[in-house]
Amino acid sequence: MEYKQIDILTEESCEELHHDEAAVADAETKMPDDDMLFEASDFFKAFSDSSRLKIITALVSRELCVCDLCEIVGQSQSAVSHQLRVLRASRIVKFRREGKQVFYSIDDTHIEEIIRITISHLSEE
Amino acid sequence: MEYKQIDILTEESCEELHHDEAAVADAETKMPDDDMLFEASDFFKAFSDSSRLKIITALVSRELCVCDLCEIVGQSQSAVSHQLRVLRASRIVKFRREGKQVFYSIDDTHIEEIIRITISHLSEE
DNA sequence: TATTTACATGAACAATTTATCATATGTTTA
């Protein structure tokens, strides 16, 4: 990763000077640090698969057990469990066990707002 | 895709009845149609890579030419162009040509809001 | 008009992601 940057600077960049040095400097100042960028892109990655998005959307209004989620997304229990694992890792869903069943629900208040804004945005055009 | 669903229903689902049939029916009613789900997940996919997210973040406050974007994200011109292609396809950025340079900018008013909410969400914990 | 500059793109390869299959774990029930 570091080597790549060195390569670019020496071989590929548009000479020594950028076209709008001030804009570049300003953008670099305002840029969130790499940790935040990786965390944020991971967060969005959770929404970037239609099966996961279906799971998230289904959970917005109520908690559901895994079996019902399989029914709703039309996928195997194993596939759904793997996706839930991803969503758990991103702390988008939480779960509680009740006997043999495990109930999942949204672990965050912002999720619904983000989905709502996005859907309304995409519906506009 | 269709065949997969049939397989699941006959081989894998938890018998004939779900655990909470009403909840499943309700979730299925409220579920956006598949076209919307694919479109929305594609939209989020644009944000799911840290290089693309860096490009988007840089463009939020101003338009930038490709060369300056390369400088900011620290990647080759080719890599950045390929990413811009993805962002164009999702209609997240627009561009205008000015002589030899091409200037990119955000093609949507919701983008900043979505990023802002997400960053604030991730900063909370 | 030949060259240079800025950017785009196709092909190939590497890395990552997703689905499937088999199996393991935790809980209830016979």
Next chain:
DNA sequence: TAAACATATGATAAATTGTTCATGTAAATA
């Protein structure tokens, strides 16, 4: 305690994605 049920998970294969390299195109300029 054995069997059944609901869910989780590791390994593998298939699909997708991201980067690089080589080359193509449009505009400016020598």
